[in-house]
Amino acid sequence: MTTETRWLDSEQQVAWRAYLLGTARLMAKLDDDLRQFGLGINDYEILVRLSEAPERRLRMAELADRLHQSRSRLTHTVGRLEAAELVRRTSCKSDKRGVWAELTEAGFSLLEQAAPYHVEGVRENLVDLVSPEDFAALGRVFDAVSEHIGQR
Amino acid sequence: MTTETRWLDSEQQVAWRAYLLGTARLMAKLDDDLRQFGLGINDYEILVRLSEAPERRLRMAELADRLHQSRSRLTHTVGRLEAAELVRRTSCKSDKRGVWAELTEAGFSLLEQAAPYHVEGVRENLVDLVSPEDFAALGRVFDAVSEHIGQR
DNA sequence: CGAGGTTCGTTAAAACTTCAACCAACGACG
DNA sequence: CGTCGTTGGTTGAAGTTTTAACGAACCTCG
Numbered sequence: 576m577t578t579e580t581r582w583l584d585s586e587q588q589v590a591w592r593a594y595l596l597g598t599a600r601l602m603a604k605l606d607d608d609l610r611q612f613g614l615g616i617n618d619y620e621i622l623v624r625l626s627e628a629p630e631r632r633l634r635m636a637e638l639a640d641r642l643h644q645s646r647s648r649l650t651h652t653v654g655r656l657e658a659a660e661l662v663r664r665t666s667c668k669s670d671k672r673g674v675w676a677e678l679t680e681a682g683f684s685l686l687e688q689a690a691p692y693h694v695e696g697v698r699e700n701l702v703d704l705v706s707p708e709d710f711a712a713l714g715r716v717f718d719a720v721s722e723h724i725g726q727r
Numbered sequence: 728m729t730t731e732t733r734w735l736d737s738e739q740q741v742a743w744r745a746y747l748l749g750t751a752r753l754m755a756k757l758d759d760d761l762r763q764f765g766l767g768i769n770d771y772e773i774l775v776r777l778s779e780a781p782e783r784r785l786r787m788a789e790l791a792d793r794l795h796q797s798r799s800r801l802t803h804t805v806g807r808l809e810a811a812e813l814v815r816r817t818s819c820k821s822d823k824r825g826v827w828a829e830l831t832e833a834g835f836s837l838l839e840q841a842a843p844y845h846v847e848g849v850r851e852n853l854v855d856l857v858s859p860e861d862f863a864a865l866g867r868v869f870d871a872v873s874e875h876i877g878q879r
Numbered sequence: 880c881g882a883g884g885t886t887c888g889t890t891a892a893a894a895c896t897t898c899a900a901c902c903a904a905c906g907a908c909g
Numbered sequence: 910c911g912t913c914g915t916t917g918g919t920t921g922a923a924g925t926t927t928t929a930a931c932g933a934a935c936c937t938c939g
Contacts, residue, residue: 580843587854590866595772597869598750599795600876615925620747636887643751648926650889655925672887672934691732702739704871712864714742717749719856724752767895788917800896802919807895824904824917 601700608696612689617642618656619693621649622686625662625678632677634667661685753852760848764841769794770808771845773801774838777814777830784829786819813837 583591605616614622624641625631633641639649653676656662661682667673678686702710735743757768766774776793777783785793791801805828808814813834819825830838854862 580846581850582846583849583854586866587862590862590869591849591854593866593869593873596793596795597872601869601872603795604876634887639888641748643748643755645927646888647890647928651925654889667887670887670935674888694732694734697735697743698733700876701868701872702735702743704875705868709864709868710739710742712861713868714738714745716853716857716861716865717742717745717753720749720753720853721745723856724756724852769895786917791918797897798918799898799920803896806919819917822905822917826918 604700605693605696608692609689611692612685613659614685614689617644617652618661619686619689621652621656621676622661622678622682623690625676626683626686630677631683632665632675635674635676638676656682756852757845757848760844761841763844764837765811766837766841769804770813771838771841773804773808773828774813774830774834775842777828778835778838782829783835784817784827787826787828790828808834 602616609616609619620642621638624638625633635649635653636646639646642649644652653662653664657664660679663677663679665675665677667675705713754768761768761771772794773790776790777785787801787805788798791798794801796804805814805816809816812831815829815831817827817829819827
C-alpha cells in the first residue's frame with residue numbers, strides 16, 4: 576500500500592520557502608560582512624568555538640561535531656586557518672591519535688575585532704527585525720530539529 | 728565615538744546557535760535523502776521552480792534571483808542538470824542574450840518521484856516537530872529577513 | 880597478550896562554488 | 910544613427926567541500 580503524500584499546505588509552503596530564501600540571503604550577508612576580516616562565517620564559528628573552550632582549544636573531532644562538519648572539511652579549513660596563523664595544531668598526549676586545534680593570540684585578537692561587527696550584523700539582519708517571541712520560536716524550532724536528527 | 732557593542736543575551740545566543748546547528752543538520756539530512764535520486768537540495772529546488780513556471784521554463788537570471796544564487800553558479804549547475812537530461816536550454820527569441828532553462832519530461836518525472844520523499848523529510852524533520860504557531864513564526868522571521876536584506 | 884573492530888585525523892581526487900574577466904545584446908540618449 | 914553604460918550569460922581558473930580510502934592508535938574481549 577502506498578500512503579497518500581501529505582503535501583505542505585500553502586501557508587506551510589510559503590513559510591518553508593521563506594526560510595530557504597531568507598537563510599540563503601542571511602548567510603550571504605553575514606559572509607560578506609566578515610570578508611573585511613578575511614573570514615567566512617564558517618571560519619568565524621570555528622574561532623568562536625575555540626575561544627570559548629578551556630585553554631582555547633578543542634580536539635578536531637569535537638570541533639567537527641559541534642559545527643556538524645565532516646572531519647575532512649575541518650582538516651582542510653583548519654589547515655588554512657593555521658596557514659593564516661590564527662590557529663595552531665598540537666598533538667594530544669593522552670591520545671596519540673588526537674590533535675588539538677588551539678586559537679593563537681593573533682586568532683583571538685582578530686576575533687575580538689570581528690565579533691562586534693558580526694554581532695551587529697546578526698542583530699540588524701535578524702534579531703532586531705522580529706519580535707522576541709518570534710525569535711524565541713526560532714530557537715525552539717531548531718532545538719527540536721537538532722534533537723530529532725540527533726548528533727551526527 | 729565608539730558605541731558599546733550590544734551583545735546577544737544568553738537566550739538569544741542559544742537561539743542563534745540552535746538555528747545555525749539545526750539548519751546545518753537539516754540541510755545535510757535533506758541532501759542525504761535526495762541522494763537516492765541523484766539530486767542535492769539545490770538541484771531539487773531548481774527543478775521545483777521550473778516545474779511551477781509557465782511552460783515549465785524560466786530565464787536563467789530569473790531563476791538565479793529566485794534561488795539567490797550567482798548566475799555563474801546557476802550556469803554550472805544547469806550545465807550538469809542538462810548533461811543529466813533533466814533540463815534543456817533554449818535560446819530566447821525576444822531577447823537574444825537570454826536563455827530559457829526548461830524542465831524536460833525526464834526532469835519532471837524524476838521530480839514527481841522525488842517530491843513525496845522530500846516533502847515527507849521536510850515534515851518529519853521540521854514541520855511536524857513543532858507547533859503550527861512556532862512554524863508560522865519561522866515564516867514571519869525569514870520574511871522579515873528577506874524583506875530587510877532585499878533582492879540581491 | 881593479541882586479533883579484530885572502532886575512532887581520529889589526514890590525504891588525494893572528484894565535485895562543486897566562487898571569482899574575475901569577458902562578449903553579445905539591449906537600451907537610453909545626444 | 911552611434912556611443913556608452915547596463916544586463917544576460919558563459920568561461921576558466923582558483924578556492925572550497927565531498928568522497929573514498931587509508932594508517933595509526935585505541936579498545937574490547939577471548
